[in-house]
Amino acid sequence: MQPDLPDIPALQRLRTRSPLVHCMTNDVVQTFTANVLLALGASPAMVIDAGEAPEFAAIADALLINVGTLTETRAQAMRGAIEHAVAANKPWTLDPVAVGALSLRTRFCQQILSLQPAVIRGNASEILALAGVNSGGRGVDATDTADSALPGARTLARQSCAIVVVTGEVDYVTDGERTCSVPGGDPLMTRVVGTGCALSAVVAACTTLPGDRLENVATACGVMKRAGAEAASQSAGPGSFVAAFIDALWREGRA
Numbered sequence: 001m002q003p004d005l006p007d008i009p010a011l012q013r014l015r016t017r018s019p020l021v022h023c024m025t026n027d028v029v030q031t032f033t034a035n036v037l038l039a040l041g042a043s044p045a046m047v048i049d050a051g052e053a054p055e056f057a058a059i060a061d062a063l064l065i066n067v068g069t070l071t072e073t074r075a076q077a078m079r080g081a082i083e084h085a086v087a088a089n090k091p092w093t094l095d096p097v098a099v100g101a102l103s104l105r106t107r108f109c110q111q112i113l114s115l116q117p118a119v120i121r122g123n124a125s126e127i128l129a130l131a132g133v134n135s136g137g138r139g140v141d142a143t144d145t146a147d148s149a150l151p152g153a154r155t156l157a158r159q160s161c162a163i164v165v166v167t168g169e170v171d172y173v174t175d176g177e178r179t180c181s182v183p184g185g186d187p188l189m190t191r192v193v194g195t196g197c198a199l200s201a202v203v204a205a206c207t208t209l210p211g212d213r214l215e216n217v218a219t220a221c222g223v224m225k226r227a228g229a230e231a232a233s234q235s236a237g238p239g240s241f242v243a244a245f246i247d248a249l250w251r252e253g254r255a
């Protein structure tokens with residue numbers, strides 16, 4: 001395991017570069033995801049139609065594929081976008097929401113794994129399912145711990161040549177050989193929808209940074225956990241947590 005990493009320069013770089021992040025994400029988390037990226041200085045765009053998503057994927061700096069509200073039509077648009085991103089040498093990140101629990105999305109994610117994702121970010125049940133390990137996942141929430149999913153995450157990283165992030169009480173970031181652990185955050189982060197989905201978007205933004213990708217992805221996890229802990233300490237419950245969380249992200253990486 002690697003020790004805690006200095007992440008402020010990476011955050012400052014994110015604000016300076018303001019990467020354009022093409023988000024093909026689920027209907028539940030669109031606005032929250034865009035606001036999280038904006039608070040950190042990145043530039044979100046939710047372009048989803050099959051007629052223009054491939055074109056945009058080649059222009060944007062990074063692509064996020066989140067299958068939370070997948071349909072057959074969206075799957076087609078996503079596949080086209082991924083192919084164009086890969087052809088243009090742009091990194092793409094996969095959030096395999098509820099994979100393992102449902103067959104269309106499980107099949108789709110297994111297929112697109114061969115298209116060289118830079119990063120796969122999921123909760124423990126999703127990562128175990130994608131790694132081919134039976135898990136108790138039955139919906140969008142994890143029923144396994146991140147610790148128990150770490151061996152599966154390492155196997156998935158080696159199989160897919162992607163960096164794999166498994167989130168929970170501790171986040172683990174692995175390339176199959178090196179692993180960073182990122183503690184912190186707050187359980188309140190799981191009582192509002194989309195903190196994991198938004199983290200995947202921040203991870204996608206961080207794949208555009210120069211330097212060690214594993215460290216940059218761990219930085220994304222650390223930033224979200226730090227903001228989550230700060231927001232939880234300032235809020236009365238899930239409603240005010242959301243506003244405090246966006247505000248805490250806004251302060252991250254500022255002098």
Ligand SMILES: Nc1ncnc2c1ncn2[C@@H]1O[C@H](COP(=O)(O)OP(=O)(O)OP(=O)(O)O)[C@@H](O)[C@H]1O
Binds near residue numbers: 170171199
């Ligand atoms: N018990 C916990 N304590 C502290 N932080 C947590 C805990 N569980 C999750 N988190 C944090 O919450 C965020 C979301 O992680 P989670 O594993 O819940 O993803 P997810 O299930 O994909 O979320 P969603 O589907 O709502 O987007 C991450 O930043 C993670 O570090």
Ligand SMILES: Cc1ncsc1CCO
Binds near residue numbers: 068140193194197
């Ligand atoms: C609640 C929910 N349902 C489909 S996607 C989603 C967001 C969390 O992943």
Ligand SMILES: [Mg+2]
Binds near residue numbers: 122123140196197
């Ligand atoms: Mg999720």
